[in-house]
Amino acid sequence: MTAVETRVLGDDSVRDRLLLAAIDIFNQKGYASTSVREIVEAAGVTKPALYYYFQSKEGIYLAILEEAHKEFTRCLEACRQATGTVRERITELFVTIYELMRLNMGVVRLIHAVFYGPPQGAPAFDFERFHLALWNAIRDLVLEGVERGEVRAGNIEVFTLALHGASNVCMEVELAHPTQDLGVDVLRQVVDTVFTGLMPLPATAAS
Amino acid sequence: MTAVETRVLGDDSVRDRLLLAAIDIFNQKGYASTSVREIVEAAGVTKPALYYYFQSKEGIYLAILEEAHKEFTRCLEACRQATGTVRERITELFVTIYELMRLNMGVVRLIHAVFYGPPQGAPAFDFERFHLALWNAIRDLVLEGVERGEVRAGNIEVFTLALHGASNVCMEVELAHPTQDLGVDVLRQVVDTVFTGLMPLPATAAS
Structure with missing residues (x-):
């Protein structure tokens, strides 16, 4: 989910080439089995270039x-600035993240490999931040929806989960069952479909 | 998701002790770094016991x-035999799988580690079978729901995904954000909540 993969066609700076190569080799071999030599060879640069930009394998990973x-x-943040109904903004939020993911499948795979995979000696990273930020963004939109009468009253955690599930399942199928x-x-x-289940029912039927 | 973890309190046969120990050590160290010696020590048995039941590390993993x-x-299969409305049966299907998962978190973690983790030299296993079986079970219930008038007409793949997402997101939160x-x-x-979005709308509002 970095900007690197999306930028690759327009920008072949040494730094970006190193990042892309590292994502690739980490995914092929796993973090533990990857060497700085393999990354620089794949990037077509020399070791000092990697040390200059990232200091170490840990550094490029982080x-x-x-x-x-x-x-x-x-x-x-961009989605938070958007206007429109809550339904429109939630949809756009998910579409944006889905597209970001599809443009950066290598990073998404790496995150999954480290998060779910066996211990590999990678330096600590707080992955929970991704989850919490998305969770809060969805929940805030649900709360706003209830306030505006676009979402029926109900259990906010349940509604957040239902919407989160809609986005999650599509991303998981994309990743695991392409x-x-x-x-x-x-x-x-x-x-x-999920949002339909969140709407104030009588108003929906009458419209 | 094996019966082993759920059986553990009532049955401490050597075979089950070995399976439980293997799940535990595979999760702690990863498949590649686990040795037969570590598994038998954790199980409190001797190497020949493992070789007798499973032949090898590959064997116990499979x-x-x-x-x-x-x-x-x-x-x-049990859910396929169940009676009731489609809504009830889909809910029970998800509850059953969710509870099975919670009783067997070690196996669920192992499956995630192998599926998403780096290559570890584990023998091939067709994980897609899990996904396909669940997908087909949900889709069949959706189709039956449409046929019976319990689910509105619509895109069956989309409805299947929406319901799948409801179950998936709860399992993922359980696994990744306990x-x-x-x-x-x-x-x-x-x-x-998700099922509400699948119902024939006017009938829902009138009821």
Whole structure:
């Protein structure tokens, strides 16, 4: 989820080439088995270049995650500034994150490998920040929806989970079962279906 | 997701002790770094016992996954035999799988570690079977719901994803963010919320 992968076509700076190569090799071999030599060879640069920008293997790994987090936060921030109904903004939030994910599958895979995989000696990183930021963004929109009468009164945690699930399941299928090939249109329809269950019922039926 | 963890209190056979120990050590150290010696020591048995039941480290690993798959399939089969409305049966299906997962977190963690983690030299296992079996079970219930007039006409893939998401998100929070401590009641409410979005709208409002 870094800006790096999305920038790659327009920008082939040494720093970005190193980041992309590191994502690739970490995913192929795992963090523990990856060497600085392999990263610099894949990037087509020399070891001092890596040491200059990132100091170490730990450094380049943390830079990947920090950039991913920065880009993710930027996304959430942009969605927070958006206008429209709560339904529209939740849909756009999920579409934005889904597209960010699809452009940065390497980083998403790396995060999953470290988070769920066996201990590999990677330096600590607070992955919970991703979850909490997204959770809060959804919950705030649900709360606003209730306030505006766009969402019926109910258990906010439950509504947040229901919407979160719509986005999660599409991202998980994309990551783990890519042959199902969902795409943004299906995501929109899933969010729409779930949101229908959150609407004030009589008003919905009358419209 | 094997029957092993749920059986542990009542049955301490050597075979089960070995399976439980293996799940534990695989999760602590990763598949690649686990030795047969560590498994038998944790189980309090001798190497020949492991070789007798499972032949090898590969063998005990595959036995864990095969039992998990068997138990998962048994669950889906039981839900297929159930009676009641589609809404009730989908809810019970998810509750059953959620409880199975909570009783077997070690196996669930191991599956995630192997599926998402770096290559570790573990023998091949078709994890897609879990996904496909659950997907088909949900989709069949959605189709039956449409046929019976309990679910409105619509895109079956989208409805399947929406329901799948309700169950997925609760399992993921349980696995990755256990401090949120959801529980079965919250799961039921999430499924209920999503299902509301699938109902024939005018009938819902009138009832």
